[in-house]
Amino acid sequence: NAGVTQTPKFQVLKTGQSMTLQCAQDMNHEYMSWYRQDPGMGLRLIHYSVGAGITDQGEVPNGYNVSRSTTEDFPLRLLSAAPSQTSVYFCASSSTGASNQPQHFGDGTRLSIL
């Protein structure tokens, strides 16, 4: 079972470069989200989507863009990378956005911005 697949697993960028973190799920989940995890900060919500064509901002959206053209995919774009965006990024999905639904997480992308 693939579940939530994130690529790449590791990436090093220079300040100002752009890149897209990929996230795909094969569970036909409607709700998908992106988090970043920093030491002592837990996971902070960047953007989320309740279905194809619908996205919304989370707690820390600045510097990131998302789109949801299909149910399966939810890419996260960094338009101009900054050292403050060095973090571990997690994508998650759940069947709906309902409060009792479990979030299924990918294994993360470790991103370093030099």
Add this chain to the structure above:
Amino acid sequence: TQLLEQSPQFLSIQEGENLTVYCNSSSVFSSLQWYRQEPGEGPVLLVTVVTGGEVKKLKRLTFQFGDARKDSSLHITAAQPGDTGLYLCAGMEYGNKLVFGAGTILRVKS
């Protein structure tokens, strides 16, 4: 500002001891979830509590949701080295946003 305060941040105990992790907020949540995360992996759901005052047991783990749905606790009985990991609480805000606490790093020594 952390919406969900977890305590303690770090816990190092001997095998067989009991422990409790707390998750507190001034906000009301529609539900609260507990996750466990191991190095190099994403968090994995342990339990979801929905009703104020609810208590759920998962083997040696007991989860409680406060009556006012603002706080929760995780109690582990007779901890084992396999319980070592990062424990995260997460509250679902009304509006489909899941917010996480900073986490509790648990180390159980044999």
